[in-house]
Amino acid sequence: MVQQIPRLEIRNLHVSVDGKEIVKGLDLTIRPGEIHALMGPNGSGKTTLALTLMGHPRYQVDRGEVFFEGENLLEMEPDERARRGLFLSFQYPAEIPGVSIANFLRSALNARRGFLGQGDISLRDFQALLKEKLQLLEMDQSFLRRSLNEGFSGGERKRHEILQMTVLNPRLAILDETDSGLDIDALKVVAGGVNSMRGPDFSALIITHYQRILRYLQPDFVHVMVEGRIVRSGGPELAQEFEEKGYDWVREELAGETADTAQAGGGSQ
Amino acid sequence: MTENAITIAWPDWARLEEESEARQEPSWLRELRRRAFRLLQETPQPNGRDGDLSFLLQAEAPQQVAEQRAAEGDEAAAGAQESLLVEAAAEMPLALVRDGKVSEAGQLVPQIVLAELGEAARQYPDLVRPYLFNSALKPGQPEDETGFYLLLQAALWDWGLFLHLPAGVQAEMPVGVLQQITAAGRRAFRHVLIVLEAGAELDLLEETVGGAAVGAAWHGATAREGDDGQGNRPLLGQSWEVVLKEGAKLRLGLVQNLAAGGCTFRLGRALLEKDATLELFAVEVGGRWSRLQFETELIGQGASVSSFALFLGTGRQRYHLDLGHLHRGEHTRSDMTVRGVLRDRAYTRFRGLGYIHFGAQGASSFQRTDTLLLSRTARADVVPSLKIDEDDVQAGHGAAVGQVDEEALFYLMSRGLSRVQATRLIVEGFLQSLLDKATVPGVDRVVRLAALKKIESQA
Numbered sequence: 001m002v003q004q005i006p007r008l009e010i011r012n013l014h015v016s017v018d019g020k021e022i023v024k025g026l027d028l029t030i031r032p033g034e035i036h037a038l039m040g041p042n043g044s045g046k047t048t049l050a051l052t053l054m055g056h057p058r059y060q061v062d063r064g065e066v067f068f069e070g071e072n073l074l075e076m077e078p079d080e081r082a083r084r085g086l087f088l089s090f091q092y093p094a095e096i097p098g099v100s101i102a103n104f105l106r107s108a109l110n111a112r113r114g115f116l117g118q119g120d121i122s123l124r125d126f127q128a129l130l131k132e133k134l135q136l137l138e139m140d141q142s143f144l145r146r147s148l149n150e151g152f153s154g155g156e157r158k159r160h161e162i163l164q165m166t167v168l169n170p171r172l173a174i175l176d177e178t179d180s181g182l183d184i185d186a187l188k189v190v191a192g193g194v195n196s197m198r199g200p201d202f203s204a205l206i207i208t209h210y211q212r213i214l215r216y217l218q219p220d221f222v223h224v225m226v227e228g229r230i231v232r233s234g235g236p237e238l239a240q241e242f243e244e245k246g247y248d249w250v251r252e253e254l255a256g257e258t259a260d261t262a263q264a265g266g267g268s269q
Numbered sequence: 270m271t272e273n274a275i276t277i278a279w280p281d282w283a284r285l286e287e288e289s290e291a292r293q294e295p296s297w298l299r300e301l302r303r304r305a306f307r308l309l310q311e312t313p314q315p316n317g318r319d320g321d322l323s324f325l326l327q328a329e330a331p332q333q334v335a336e337q338r339a340a341e342g343d344e345a346a347a348g349a350q351e352s353l354l355v356e357a358a359a360e361m362p363l364a365l366v367r368d369g370k371v372s373e374a375g376q377l378v379p380q381i382v383l384a385e386l387g388e389a390a391r392q393y394p395d396l397v398r399p400y401l402f403n404s405a406l407k408p409g410q411p412e413d414e415t416g417f418y419l420l421l422q423a424a425l426w427d428w429g430l431f432l433h434l435p436a437g438v439q440a441e442m443p444v445g446v447l448q449q450i451t452a453a454g455r456r457a458f459r460h461v462l463i464v465l466e467a468g469a470e471l472d473l474l475e476e477t478v479g480g481a482a483v484g485a486a487w488h489g490a491t492a493r494e495g496d497d498g499q500g501n502r503p504l505l506g507q508s509w510e511v512v513l514k515e516g517a518k519l520r521l522g523l524v525q526n527l528a529a530g531g532c533t534f535r536l537g538r539a540l541l542e543k544d545a546t547l548e549l550f551a552v553e554v555g556g557r558w559s560r561l562q563f564e565t566e567l568i569g570q571g572a573s574v575s576s577f578a579l580f581l582g583t584g585r586q587r588y589h590l591d592l593g594h595l596h597r598g599e600h601t602r603s604d605m606t607v608r609g610v611l612r613d614r615a616y617t618r619f620r621g622l623g624y625i626h627f628g629a630q631g632a633s634s635f636q637r638t639d640t641l642l643l644s645r646t647a648r649a650d651v652v653p654s655l656k657i658d659e660d661d662v663q664a665g666h667g668a669a670v671g672q673v674d675e676e677a678l679f680y681l682m683s684r685g686l687s688r689v690q691a692t693r694l695i696v697e698g699f700l701q702s703l704l705d706k707a708t709v710p711g712v713d714r715v716v717r718l719a720a721l722k723k724i725e726s727q728a
Contacts, residue, residue, distance in 0.1 A: 054683050057675065082685035094680040098698030098705070104681070107694065111685035147702065164684065 005070045007032050007172050007203040008053075013064035015045075015052045021062070022048040024228035030172065033200040037214055037239060038207045040225035041247040046207045047091060049225075050176040054088040055081055068172070082108075083115035085171030089161040089178045096148040101160070102130070104148055105167055112168055133166045136196060138189050154181040162193040169197070174205045179213035191216030211243040226254060282306055285424070297398060298390050305408045305423035312417050353526055353554075354445055354476035357714035363474070365445040371430065378440045381471075386429025386460060396433055400464055405510045405538035405566075415562055418534050422458055422508040429460040434469035436514075443472035443710045450479040450505050450531070458506040465517035465545075474522040474711045477507065477533070478555070509537035513545035515569065520548040522709040523563075526719065527556035529584075534560045543569030543598070550709040553580040553588045554719040564593035567601035567629075577707050578607045579700065579716060581723045582615030582647070593622040596629040596662075605636040608703045610696055611647035621653040625662050632659065636666035641673060641699055643692070696720070 008030040015023035022045045030036050040046055052059040053066065055078035066073040068086060076084070096104075110120045121129070134141060137159050149157060158178050165173050175194070179187055194204060194217055206217060214222070214236065222239045224232040226247065231254055232238060242250070285306060289299045358365055364377035375383035382393060390397045402408050408423040410416060430446060450457040465471055505527065513519055519539075527533060533556055539547050553559055565574040580588045594603035605621050623634035640649040653666040673695055681691035700720055704713045 054679075056679055077688075078679060078682040079685050079687050079691075082683055088683055090680065090683075094674065094677040096677050096680070096695060096698055098700065098702030099694050104684070104694065107686055107690065108681075108684040111687075111690075115685075147698065168684065 004031060006030060006067070007034070007069060008073075008205075009065075009067040011065045013049075013052070013066060014062040015048055016060050016062055017048065017058060022228055023052065025064070026225075026229055028205075028223065028230060030203050030205060032203060033198075034221065035198070035204045035206065035217060035219045037217075037219040037222045038205055038225055038230075039209065039211075039222065039239060039242055041251075042209075044225045045228040046225055047176055050088055050091075050174045050205075050207060053081075053174060054078055054086065079111070082168075082170075083112055085112070087165050087168060087170035087173040089158075089165060089173065089175040091176040091178075091180070093149045093157055093161060095150045095152075097150050099148045100145055101148060102144040105130070105144075105164060108164070109167055129167060133163055136166065137163055137193050139163065155183070155186050158182055158190060159186070162190050166193055166197065171201060172203045172205070173197075174207065176207045177209065178206075179208050179210065187213060188216060211239040214239050224250060226250060292387050293391065294387055295390055295394060297394070298387075298401075301402055302424050305402070305420045308409050309417070309420040309424055312412065312420055314417060352447055352476060352478050353524060353715045353718045354447055354474065354711070356718055357711050358445055360714060361711055362442050363445040363711065364442050365447065366430070367445075367447045369428070374444060378442055378444060380435060380438045381440055381444075382431065382433035383444065384431050386426070386431045386462060389431035389462075393431070393433070396464070397431060397462065400510065400512055401462055402510070404512050405540045406508060406536075415536060418506065418536055419508065422460055422506050422536070425456075425458045425506070426460040426508075427458050429462065432461070432463045432471065432473065434465045434471055434517075436466040437468040438466075439470040440472065443474055445711070446473065446475040448475060448477040448507070450477070450527075456504050456506075459508070461507075461509045463509070463519065463521075464512045465514060465519055467515040468517060469514070470518040472520045472710050474524070474709065474715070476524040476526055476715070477505065478526050479528060479531070505531065505533040507533065507535040509535075509539075509563075511537065511539035511547070513539065513541045513547060513572075515543045516545060517542075518546045520550075520709040522550045522552070522712045522715070523561075524552040524554070524712075524715055524719075525556060525559050525561070526552075526554050527559070529555075529557065531556040532558040535562070537561075537563040539563075539565045539574070541565065541567050541569060541572035541574065541601075544571040545569060546572070547574045548707070548709055549574065549576045550707050550712045551576075551578040551590070551592075552712065552716055552719065553578070553582075553590070554723065556586065558587045560589040560591075562591040562593075564591075564595065565603070566595045566597065567603065567632075568597050569601075570598040571600050572598055573602040575604045575606070575707075577605075577703065578609075578619075579703060580607075580609035580611075580617055581719060582609065582611040582613075582617060583723055584613050584615065586615045588615075588617045590617065591620045591622075593624065594634055596623070596625040596632040596634060598629060598632075600631040601629055602632070603634045605638075605653075606703060606706060607636075607638040608699065609640045609649065610643060610699065611640065611649060612643040614644075614646045614648075616647070617649045617651075619649070619651045619653075621666065622656070623654070623664060623666070624656045625659050625664065627658040629659050630661045633663040635664065636668075638666075638668040639699070640670040641696065642670065643673065643696070 006029045010026055010028040013023055013026045038046055048059060061074055106126055139159055178190060191213060219236060222234055222236060223230045224242060364374040366374040371383055371385050402423045406419055408420050448459055541547055547565055551561055574594055576592050578590055582588060592605055603623060607619060609617055611617060619638060621636045623636055625632045625634055636653045638651050638653055649670045651668045651670055653668050655664050655666055657664060673692055677695055678691050681694060700716060704716060
């Protein structure tokens with residue numbers, strides 16, 4: 001059997017912000033069609049990882065490599081990453097007054113289609129596509145005329161991010177705490193949006209504090225990140241374990257381990 | 270550098286009088302000019318610092334005025350100048366005063382008196398005389414730079430418009446005015462007088478084009494490029510005098526779209542009686558140097574004004590904007606919203622004033638200014654201010670000058686838009702969110718066209 005090219009491959013990634021190291025040697029491989037969950041306490045570096053993968057200029061990669069479908073992701077500008085099929089659902093998306101969602105989304109979709117050699121989408125097809133996705137996410141048509149994220153409630157922001165994801169049809173989506181602050185109904189809708197995309201062409205990295213969303217998304221793998229590293233990886237049962245025991249437990253255990261392995265040069269695999 | 274040789278050589282009175290007679294102006298109008306002319310010679314000239322225009326006002330041979338007029342006619346006929354207004358008018362109903370042809374537009378709007386100002390002074394002296402340089406604008410005051418420019422206008426205006434609406438009449442269609450000055454003409458002075466009687470309503474959108482100089486230049490760098498080789502640069506003076514009687518409503522758009530070398534000083538003043546409403550939307554996109562001062566005096570109880578200004582500067586364009594709201598009546602309201610985008614070495618100086626005089630109880634006065642700088646060499650100097658002599662009022666101001674928000678840029682790029690596309694979208698949104706608040710018909714179209722042209726000029 002031919003070895004599949006991983007959708008995303010991160011090797012020994014070190015990232016700093018304003019001179020402070022946040023991600024400290026992270027390894028992660030996501031294959032086509034896989035859903036991975038990344039859990040961990042506040043400040044463990046999850047959002048830093050997400051923004052780094054998307055190419056935020058404030059985040060400095062000090063060491064390591066990242067490949068997206070075999071291509072060196074770190075050499076690409078954020079817009080090229082997006083056109084190749086990487087998507088980030090932002091925890092705090094920027095507000096952009098005066099720019100309508102419909103207008104913006106059409107430009108974004110055409111940018112992606114341009115990369116795929118598909119040419120611009122016709123207005124009629126675009127409207128049909130939007131209508132379908134709005135229904136899927138139980139959103140009103142009038143939403144499209146609003147300015148990008150301006151005056152959105154927390155729930156509206158999250159739905160809007162997922163709407164963009166379903167329209168742009170990425171090959172790898174990173175969801176940065178898209179579940180936070182959603183009530184159970186909204187959570188089901190958002191999870192439904194993600195599930196609608198599942199298939200061999202779609203992979204996802206779900207960053208979350210809580211196991212709650214994972215009931216609806218059923219990840220193939222769960223990783224726990226603490227202090228800039230993935231310290232545990234396993235199946236869905238791992239999420240359950242952390243939900244029950246909390247993160248302090250792993251911190252304590254980790255402290256012991258670090259003492260044991262410090263001489264060996266560390267770094268989890 | 271060979272700039273700022275301030276040698277203003279006046280046309281002599283004999284010549285002005287001759288011209289006035291040739292135009293068959295009534296004697297009271299000639300007297301008005303004479304008084305302004307006399308005061309002009311006693312008024313200190315602007316000192317030429319801070320980008321003052323006075324060095325432009327150099328000697329001009331008498332016969333050039335006639336030549337200038339002829340040339341203007343030619344250029345107007347040739348339709349040489351690109352107009353945003355004409356382009357926008359194709360998509361909206363508009364009674365357009367173009368190429369100086371006033372009567373045609375007047376016919377489109379029943380009951381309005383719309384006439385060339387000199388003509389109106391002859392035909393409707395009772396309507397014109399009480400107001401012309403005698404109401405909102407009074408030559409002789411104030412005794413500063415503005416006063417100097419005002420005297421120039423009152424003494425030298427060479428073409429003008431008079432718009433009058435009788436009580437209770439609402440113009441069915443917006444009036445558009447295309448003011449065109451020519452490359453050959455080195456000076457033009459234009460005055461517009463608008464009087465709306467009680468309850469009358471009018472929308473007026475005016476664009477100033479032309480003034481294509483021999484090039485564009487200002488202050489140093491390419492010192493001689495913008496003039497005709499003898500130190501003369503094209504210059505346009507414009508003034509607006511607005512009187513709104515009780516309950517009258519005017520929406521006024523003023524678009525400055527001069528060609529690259531054009532220089533202009535513009536001053537306007539509006540008087541609002543009880544419950545009158547003014548919406549002003551000033552757009553600055555063209556020219557080399559433009560100074561716009563517009564003051565609204567809220568005299569009557571419940572009068573209100575919203576002033577919007579939008580400026581788009583590239584290259585070495587300089588805009589000096591002064592907007593003032595003077596509250597005298599009780600429960601008067603004012604809002605000032607200013608936005609601008611500057612690139613290259615463009616510069617804008619903005620002064621905003623909200624002045625609540627004693628007695629204007631329950632007044633509210635707000636100001637907001639935002640400027641986007643798209644290059645490190647663009648500059649804005651923004652000073653909003655409030656003076657309050659009354660207790661029971663609401664007032665506030667805010668100003669921001671900054672670069673494009675990096676987080677917004679990153680967000681758009683993370684969806685696949687290039688840096689250029691993302692910047693363009695942010696700038697368009699920045700302008701759109703101002704246009705969303707304004708209601709002057711046609712302004713949104715004009716601004717969108719202007720922005721498009723400015724953005725294209727980047728390529």
